[in-house]
Amino acid sequence: MGKHWADFQYEIYLNGMSGAVPRLPTDLTRLEELTEQRLGPGPVGYVAGSAGDGSTARANRAALRRHRIVPRMLRDVHERDLSVEVLGRALPAPLALAPIGVLSIMHPDAECAAARAAAAQGVPFTLSSASSTPMEQVAQAMGDAERWFQLYWPKDPEVARSFLSRAKAAGFSTLVVTLDTPMLAWRPRDLDQAYLPFLHGVGTANYFSDPAFQAGLAKPVHEDPNAAVMHFVGMFSDPAKTWPDLAFLRDHWDGPIVLKGILHPDDARAAADAGMDGVVVSNHGGRQVAGSIGAAAALPRVVEAVGDRLTVLFDSGIRTGDDIFKALALGAKAVLVGRPYAYGLGLDGQAGVEHVIRCLLAELDLTLALSGHAGPATLGPADLIEETA
Numbered sequence: 001m002g003k004h005w006a007d008f009q010y011e012i013y014l015n016g017m018s019g020a021v022p023r024l025p026t027d028l029t030r031l032e033e034l035t036e037q038r039l040g041p042g043p044v045g046y047v048a049g050s051a052g053d054g055s056t057a058r059a060n061r062a063a064l065r066r067h068r069i070v071p072r073m074l075r076d077v078h079e080r081d082l083s084v085e086v087l088g089r090a091l092p093a094p095l096a097l098a099p100i101g102v103l104s105i106m107h108p109d110a111e112c113a114a115a116r117a118a119a120a121q122g123v124p125f126t127l128s129s130a131s132s133t134p135m136e137q138v139a140q141a142m143g144d145a146e147r148w149f150q151l152y153w154p155k156d157p158e159v160a161r162s163f164l165s166r167a168k169a170a171g172f173s174t175l176v177v178t179l180d181t182p183m184l185a186w187r188p189r190d191l192d193q194a195y196l197p198f199l200h201g202v203g204t205a206n207y208f209s210d211p212a213f214q215a216g217l218a219k220p221v222h223e224d225p226n227a228a229v230m231h232f233v234g235m236f237s238d239p240a241k242t243w244p245d246l247a248f249l250r251d252h253w254d255g256p257i258v259l260k261g262i263l264h265p266d267d268a269r270a271a272a273d274a275g276m277d278g279v280v281v282s283n284h285g286g287r288q289v290a291g292s293i294g295a296a297a298a299l300p301r302v303v304e305a306v307g308d309r310l311t312v313l314f315d316s317g318i319r320t321g322d323d324i325f326k327a328l329a330l331g332a333k334a335v336l337v338g339r340p341y342a343y344g345l346g347l348d349g350q351a352g353v354e355h356v357i358r359c360l361l362a363e364l365d366l367t368l369a370l371s372g373h374a375g376p377a378t379l380g381p382a383d384l385i386e387e388t389a
Contacts, residue, residue: 003092005082005361006369023348024355029319031343031356039346042195043105047342049189052290060286060317063294067326067384072372080365081375086334087174087256087277087311089146092122093361094328094376097353098315098336099150099176099260101130102203106346112141114345117353119145121361126150126176126336129163130203139170148174150260152181155235157248162212164252175253176280180261182239185288198232201225207232246274258313261288263298265305268312278311285316285338296327300381303331321363325371329379 012022025031036044050057082093097118104110111133118125119142127138129152139147149172154160164175190196197203207213208221208228216235221228249257259271260280271279281299283292295316303312314332318324319340327335337360344352373379 003082004080004365005093005358006080006365008358008362009366022355024344024352026359028340028356028359031340031347035343035346039106042193043346045189045193046102046105046195046197047100047339047346049187050286050290051185051187051288053188054286055290056283056288056292056294057286057317059292059294060283060296061294061319063296064317064323064326066387067296067330068387069322069325069329069367069371070383070385071370072383075372075374077369077372077374079374080369082361082365082368084334084376086313087258089124089173091124091146091334093364094332094334095324095357095361095364096124096148096313096334096336097126097341097357098338099126099128099148099178100338100342101128102132102197103342103345104132104202105197106342107349109345109349111138113350114341114353115142115145115147117341117350117357119143120350120354121357122146123357124148124174127172128152128203129206130198132203132205134205134209135163135167135172136170136209139172144171147172148176148258150176150178151249152178152237153241153245153249155238156212156216158212158215159207159210159235160248161252162210163206164249166206166210168253168255174256174258175249176258176260177249178260178284180282180284180288182237182241186290187287198236199229201229204229204232243270243274246276250275256311258311260315262302263293263295265301268302268306268310272306272309276310278313279306280313280315280336281332282315282336296330299327299330299332307331318360321360321365322367324360324364325367325379326384328376329381329383331381 084094111131115125115138124146126148128150149167256277258278262279281302283295314327315336318337341353341356344356
């Protein structure tokens, strides 16, 4: 049987017998406010901020909130198993950590702390191309735990090729290609602080350590860091890429490839036609297109279009266990969680990230059981009702 994630609540109550209470709130929606109080406005704005006036981030929460769970009674839920198979990998629960860049702005232990937390709980960690730590170092911190690599597809094909071969050599099993960031969106919180970590050489570790990237520099990175930053800015992303370009990735990556940022069913079909293995229904947590559809509102149509051909994953707006329940009921095979674990990292390092993972999965476990489900397999749209008001 699978791990009973719900037991975390009894662990907390038992610790309370000796006067210990959790260091962080167990209502994860409170973490953002705590982070705002404790960290500087630049880093907080960079993680918490969104495109435009934040309407898409709010739409993500509203789209999940509109769906209400319809619990069922007198079903045998005493033995539960949250394990799932995703992209040919057995996972202990339908959760992975989403790629988030520049985690050193949240905590000095950065990506390694988050990766170790994920490994300790058996949850996949997705490393961002824009991490503060080179991919090999993060891989080393994880041992043989499940890890995915997120690619910001650079203009320079040699750098792209080099990233893919390094990630494969470092034991990353799945490639997650972010499509919704061919350029940075208008983000007022960052603009008002004039805060972009990359310009200070933060979040560039994979690039600055890359032989193909270094080959494009007149001098080594440490001799002319500004030139290295400008070289990075010039190649970071490529708005000219189109669907036929996916053949390059298929040629240079022999594991599963997942396209992140899919919201339209026709794009999901194009991903399937291009031989991809999965999609992440996502609007980048509301960070890219202000006024965009909420991700959970897009999920059912994508599942209907390609659910039989591709693995459909979901992110954007996940804050609680019941959010995960809803995404699974709407057809996602697993979800990626982003900001909450970044806040956990900022507030309490590796332990903070583990707290977030355990809270989410304990709440999911309890929500499943109390709604009449012994695992994710029995969930479907009939377990939800959509409020129209």
